[in-house]
Amino acid sequence: MNYQLKTVLACAVLSLVALQSCKDDDDTPEKDGLAYTVPSSYSEFTNVDYSGQTQRISQLLEMKTYLSTANTLGTPLSEERLIAMFQNDKDVAQWIGAYDDSKQIRDKTFANVQADFDELLVSIAEDSKSDVAHSQGTAGVLAYDDNSKAYLLNENGVEELQIFEKGLLGAFLAYQINEVYLGTDKMSADNEVVVDGEGTAMEHHWDEAFGYFGVPKTFPATTDNLAFWGVYSDRRDVLLGCNAKLMNAFLKGRAAISNKDLATRDQAILEIKKELERVSAATTINYINSALRNPEDIARKGHALGEAFGFAYALQFNSDKVITDVQFDEILSLIGGGTKAFGGLDFYKVSIDDMQAVKDKLAAIYGMENIKDQL
C-alpha cells in the first residue's frame, strides 16, 4: 500500500492517558469503605419519584381483591372488567383508586408472556361462573378439609388466581426491577442533568426499581403497607435476613449513583437480583411445605401449589439467575407438568415425591438445606 504514513501523537496521547489516570487516583481519597455516606432510609434522598410504580402496584392489589371475590361460590367475575383492569381501561375497570391513563400493568409485563396472562384471566372468569363445588375435571370453589378457607380451582385443581398474581410478581415486578430499571439500557441513562423532583435520569430509574419493591421508604424499620415483594421479603426475613439485605442494596445503589460510583452501583444491582431470587426460591419451598402438611387436602394443595408454581415461575425474570435453565424447567415440570407458558398444569398429577423433590432441589441450588424444613 502506498500511503503516506506520517507521525501521530500516540505517545503524547499515551502519556496524557497515564497522567489522567494518575490524577484520578489522586482525587480519590484513601479509604476502605465508601467515600460518601449511605443513608439509612430512602426518605433521606432528595428528588425521588416513583408514583407510576405505586399506581401500578395499587392496580394489581385491586385486581387481586376483585379476583378473590370468586372464592365464594356463585360469584362470577366479569372477563371484560378483568381485562380492562389489566390494561387500565378506566371506563370498564371500575377502579377505586385514581390512575393516570398511561399507567397499566399489561404493557409493563414481559412482552413474550403478556398473552399468557390474558388467557389466565379469561380462564378464571369462565371458571368463576361454575355453580358447583370443584371436583377433578370440574372447575369450582372448594374449601379446605377443615373449612378454614376456600378457593376457586380450575378443572385440574389449580388455583389460577395464584398463578396470575405470583406469576406477575415475576413477569411484571421482578422483570421491571431486574431487567428493565436495573438493566443495561436504563442504567446507561444520563447521570448529570438533575430534573427537579426526579433527580438525574439514572437516579430516577433506580427509584422506579425501588418503587416496585413495595415497601415504605423507612423499611425495614417500619413495615406498613407492604405490597407483593415487600410482603414476601418480610415473611422470609427471619430465616433469610432479606429485608435488610434488599433495602441496604437499594440505599447503597442510590447513593452510589448520586456519587457517580458506578462500580458500587453494579454491586448493589447484583445484590438486589440475588436476594429477590432467594426470596422467591424460599417462598416456593415455603408453599411446598404448606402443601406437604396435608397433601390429601385438594383445596389446600390447589392453593399452595399455585403459590409455589407462581414463585418458581418468577425465578426466570433475572438474567443473572443462579438456577440453570435445565434446573428451572425441571422444577416447573415437577409442579404439575408446568412450563414457562403455564401450559397443561395439573395439580392432581403432583405426588408427594414430586413436592419433596422440588423442595430438595431448590434447597440444594440455593444453599437452603439447613432451613428448608423451617421455611
Added chain:
Amino acid sequence: MRYKNLNNIKGAVIIASFMCIVFTGCKDDATSTPSCLNEYNLSPLLANYADSIILPRYTAFSAQYDELYAAGQAFLASPSTQLLADFKNEYKATYLSWQSISSFDFGPAEEVFLINTFNNFPLNEGKAYADALEGNLDFSSPEDYNKGLPLLDYFLFGLAKGDVATVDSFDTNKKLVEYTQAVLDDMKTKLGQTVINWQSYKSTFVSSTGTKDGESISLLVNALNKDYEYIKRNKVGVPSGVLSLGFTNPNEVEAYHSAISLELAAAAVESSRTIFEGIAPDGSNGIGLDDVLRELNADKNGQNLTDVILGQYSLIEEKLTNVEGSLSDAVDQDKEDVISLYNALSEQVIYLKSDLPSVMCIPITYVDNPSDSD
C-alpha cells in the same frame, strides 16, 4: 487501588512521559508506524470504496430492483401463479442483493431513510393489512413497519395458504394490488434518489479525508458497525431469545414467511466482510480497512487486528452453516447452534466497534437501540 507511594508513581509517569516525548521526537525519521489515522492520507481508500464498492453495488442492486419492479407490475396487472413465481424469485434475489448495500446508511441513503424504506422488520402485519384495506399509502414515516421488502414477504408468502390462494387474494381484492404497487413505488423512488444523489455526493465523499465525526471514513465505519449490529441483534439476537430471558421470538426473524433468513444473514455477513476487506463486486481486492489496520500495525492481544477480524468473520460464516433448517425453526429446535452463532457475532462487535475505531481515531457516534422510558 490505594497508592501509598503516590509520589513514586507520579515520578514514574513524568519519566515515562519524558521518554515518550523523546521517542516521538525520533519518530519522524524512523520507519515505525503511526497508531492513529490523524494525518493519514485517506484519499486512495475513500476512492476505492466509492468507485469500486459503493457505486457498483448500488448499480447492481438498482438493476436487480428493476427486475423486481417489473415482475411485480406484471403480476399485479394480471395475477397468475406463473407471474407470482417470477415475482417471488425476484423478491428473493432482491432481498439477497439488498444485504450488499444496507451498510451504506449515510449521505444520500440516510437522507431518504433507505434502510427504513426497504427493511423495517419484523413487519407490523396487522397495521400493514389494515393500511392496505384503508388505502393508506403514505410511507413517509421511517418509524412505520408496514412496507418495504418485509411487506412483500408477508403478501406473497404469508397472506394466503399456497400460490393459488395468493393469486386469488390479489385477483379479488384490488386494495392489495394498489397497496403492493405503492410499496414498490416507494422503494423505487427512494432508491432512485439515492443512486442519483451519489453522483454528486461522490466527490464530497472522496474529498472529505479527515476522521472526525461527519467525515467520510467516520460515516463509513459508523454505518458498517450500525449494520453489523443490526445483523447481530435484529437478525439473530432478537429471534434467538438471548435478549429476552430465553423466550424465543421465532416470528421476528427477517423474511419469516419466505424462510430465507439464514441466506440473508449470510449475505449480510459476507457484505460486511468484503467491505472491511475493500473487495469489489468483481472480486478485485483494493485498499480497505483491513489494509489500514495492517499499516498501523494494529494489534489485538498479540495478534494482528486484521487477522483477528477476518478470523472472526470466518468463524461466523462457519457458525451460520451449522444452523439447521430455517432460522425461525432453529431458534427452538437448534438452540445451541443459534446461540453459538450469536456469541460469535457478539465477539466481533468488540473488534469492529471498539478496537478498529480506536486505532483509527474514529468516533463511534450512532446510538444503538434507543430504549423507551417511563
